[in-house]
Amino acid sequence: GAGVSQSPSNKVTEKGKDVELRCDPISGHTALYWYRQSLGQGLEFLIYFQGNSAPDKSGLPSDRFSAERTGGSVSTLTIQRTQQEDSAVYLCASSLVIRGPRTDTQYFGPGTRLTVL
Amino acid sequence: GNSVTQMEGPVTLSEEAFLTINCTYTATGYPSLFWYVQYPGEGLQLLLKATKADDKGSNKGFEATYRKETTSFHLEKGSVQVSDSAVYFCALVALSGGTSYGKLTFGQGTILTVHP
Numbered sequence: 745g746a747g748v749s750q751s752p753s754n755k756v757t758e759k760g761k762d763v764e765l766r767c768d769p770i771s772g773h774t775a776l777y778w779y780r781q782s783l784g785q786g787l788e789f790l791i792y793f794q795g796n797s798a799p800d801k802s803g804l805p806s807d808r809f810s811a812e813r814t815g816g817s818v819s820t821l822t823i824q825r826t827q828q829e830d831s832a833v834y835l836c837a838s839s840l841v842i843r844g845p846r847t848d849t850q851y852f853g854p855g856t857r858l859t860v861l
Numbered sequence: 862g863n864s865v866t867q868m869e870g871p872v873t874l875s876e877e878a879f880l881t882i883n884c885t886y887t888a889t890g891y892p893s894l895f896w897y898v899q900y901p902g903e904g905l906q907l908l909l910k911a912t913k914a915d916d917k918g919s920n921k922g923f924e925a926t927y928r929k930e931t932t933s934f935h936l937e938k939g940s941v942q943v944s945d946s947a948v949y950f951c952a953l954v955a956l957s958g959g960t961s962y963g964k965l966t967f968g969q970g971t972i973l974t975v976h977p
Contacts, residue, residue: 748904775962787950787967794962803964835905837965845963846893846954847912852905 746770748853750836756859757826765821765856769838776819777839777850778811782832790834793819794841805830826860833857863888863955867968874941874975882936882949882971884925890957894918894927894934895965897950905950908936941975948972 749768757763769776778790789803793813804810808827813819823830837850868883886892896908896918909918914929923938934951951968 777964779965786969787952787965789964789966792962792964799962800960800964837905839963845961846891846956847910848963849907849910850963850965851907852897854904 767836773838865968884951
C-alpha cells in the first residue's frame, strides 16, 4: 500500500567518493524510472527499467553513473567518483504497466538530495 | 527531439484570483500531456493528464485542454487558494524512434505563491 520510497533522503559526500541511492517502487510496478532534478538542468530523465532490464541508458550523464534493478523490485543508482556537478535531487518513479506507456501514471518518490562538497 | 516550454515564474497571486500557467510543446510522435505538482517538502504528484487532442484533464479545480493545433496544454484554475502554492511542471510522453516506454520530458517548472 505504500508509495515509492527512496533512501537516503539526504546524502552529503566529498568529491571523489562513491554513493549509492536506493529506490523501492510500489509493489507490483514493473516499470521504474530515475530522474534528476537540478537547478541548472531542471528535471531530466536518466534511465528506465522494465523488470530487471534497462533498455535505454542514454540519459545517464557519464560512465560514472550506473544503475541496476534486482528481483524486479528495488533499484540502486550508483555514482562513482562524485563531482560537484552531480549535486541534485535524484527522483525515482514507478508505474504499473496497464494501458501503455503513453498513459500509465508514474508515481514519484520523495527523492534523495545529494550534495557533493 | 521532444521539449516542453512553460511560462517563466514565479507567479504570485492573491487568494481567489484566476490562474493560468502556459505550456507549449514540441514532440515527435503523438504525445500524452501531463501536469505534475510539487508541494513544499513533498515529491512530484500527478495533477492531471490528457492523452489525445481536445481532451480536457481536470483535478482539484485545475483544468487543462490538449490543443494539438497550437501545441499547448495551459493550466487554469478559476479561484486559487493558499494551499495551491507549489511548483507546477508541464510534461509529455511521446513514443517515437522505437521508444516503447513512458519517458517524461518536463518543462522547467513554474513556482506559484498564493497570498491570503
